[in-house]
Amino acid sequence: MLEKEKLRKADIYSGFVIFLFGLFIVLLAAKMPMKDSWGGVQNVWFVSPALFPLFVGGVIMLMGALLTRTALKMAGIKAFAETVRWLASKDLFQFLISDSVIRFYAIVVLFLSLVYLTIPRIDFFLSAILFLTVFITMFYFDDDQLLKKLFYFYLAGIGVLIAYFALGLDAVLGRFVPFSGDVLALCFILAYCIYAWRLIRFRPPLRKKYRTSLIVAVAAPFVVCPIFKYFLLVPMPTEGLIVAVLDYFWYFEF
């Protein structure tokens, strides 16, 4: 949580955003049937589906406004002006590229890419291994310069994957190479591991961490996922290369 003084400054804006959000809810709720007929039922205001959202939206608006007012009263107009000046200054840019904020970007990008890019398209085991390899090495090395380099490399790889799927290359290549998306992800994991190794190979303490990271990144999905897949009979979100191999052994298809 932020410090008290910073909180009050942030409250001025967050209260305003919440007020707008409440207004948005009220406007959408106002379009819901209040007295009109819906599904053959003539509505009255007290059974309307709009009643509760209108109440919730109205209260959110009121509280947002109250929060902004309270924050302005406590922090003063001067603090508000200071924040506006800070937002328009170079300090904002410096803040946005500070180490802790880059760590935040790295975590969020990793999660976003896992949920919206790899899980729906690539074998879940591979998605998890890629996620864990990158996540653990980035943070376990505990070096912001290394983190940045690894993060940029990951961004480049993600860019390639996005282009691959967006251009429909998976459908084209899929006709010739089975599990082409998974093979690409596997290449990405290998390339990332080689790149990370090149960065830390002359630093013995990090070499141990590198080995640990890779072992955990590969072992964890192979412990967790089979429990869901084979014991709880939960199919993986995307089943590809690794699941096919595991199925082969699990069901003794040889």
Next chain:
Amino acid sequence: MLFIERLEFFFQTVFNLAADPFHLAILIGSVMLGIMFGAMPGLTSTLGVALLTALTYGMDTATAMLCLLSIYVGGTYGGSYASILINIPGTAASAATALDGYPLALKGEAGRAIGLTTTSSAIGTLISMLFVVSVSPIISFFALQFTSFEFFLLAFFGILISGTLTSPDLVIKGWISGFLGLFLACVGRDRLQFFPRFTFGIPELDSGIEVVPVLIGAFGIPQIIQVLKDRFIIGEAQKFQRILPEFGTIIRNIPKIVRSALIGVGIGAVPGIGEDIAAWVSYGAAKNTSRHPERFGKGEITGVLSSEVANNACVGGAMIPLLNLGIPGSPPAAMLLGALMLHGVTPGPMISFEHPNFIIEVAAILLLASLAMWVVGMLMAKQVVKVLRIPTQIFMPIIGVLCMIGSYALGINIYNLYLMLPVGIVSYFLIEMGYPIAPLVIGVILGPMADENLRRALMVSQGSFLPVITRPVSLILFLIIVWTLVSQIPFFKNLKDSLLAKILPRRFRKSATVKKD
């Protein structure tokens, strides 16, 4: 059911569960897992229950409850390990324990402190179990007299009180958080007319927002971001030798234990208030009534005892409104509500008719969980403490994968992941800006209840709000809500303080609260 029959069923359930090796393995394993989740700074019992809910999908209700309640009990207790050994609370609930637990460890009495927390936590859970069994029929009887107005006001009160008491900053932020939760509950087709609300034409939103992914997102993702962004590192743990059960100390402090347990049960029963508040209030009460308040913070045994009894007593306390009213008493209880619904049990006043033995089963499970926790704590504490050596940078990403698979497995729906992540990221920003997350989750859970009951009540009264003041329970709830709101207005706050200062004796005036930091 006659008392003797209930007692017979209780012991029968205990015996059946304890005699079955499969159940016993689940009990011990879940308690250990819970302790590990509690002991690891950054992980909580709520997250433990949330992640393990997916694994209970294929189990029967009793086994699932055994697993989840054991994690809850173990997680609440496990937080004390990190508090005592590294002075970093494993969970918020054990923050008060660190004040006196760590100084004890520095004096070379870590084993004694852990022994005491183990025994007192077990006692706290056992006392709360007694309350679950004895108070539930009474609450259930009264709840059956409730009409839609009372249920709406109860849900509304739950959100307000949760917002009031859990807000780390301004109270209004707690209320905003609760109402944001209510908004999330509005998404989907409304249950009375099936009108699509806030679905934006996305068919996956028609059935509404699933509670479990919201819970996992709201509690899991911000935790991962916070720990890794702020470079949280677990310190070196203090060494300890033998762990003693400390029965002598426990017997000498029975009145204090009973008081702490009552505080824990009472606070646990208030909707949405967690174990952390119970522990702080109990610690404050112990300090204010002590003959030697100056010893607190320097390794006072009573301090450790009071906070640990209270936070574990909160577990049973939180089960009382959950089982009888369908209103979770704490964040992990909110998760349990989701799990119960998955298993086809709808908690509420009708539970004693639909599942007549369910509350006794829960009490039996609480008894077994507290015994298992005591045994694991006494015999395996040294092994469990080893989890504190795992670097956060390694286990947090694994928790990330568990969050994904846990959200997905409930409903086998990838859309849950698309929902869970934005909720998690927004929750992180809300936490950073001082908004509590518990009211948001309580809002999501109580939203449908509030919405349906408000409209149903108005339908019966033909749009009149008069029953709110003509029905006694409604009137009481309404007045409490008005008081909760009004008491936050500065003018009334000052008036109340000046009146209290005139009425209360001096020794209570100075007590007020114990600062959390």
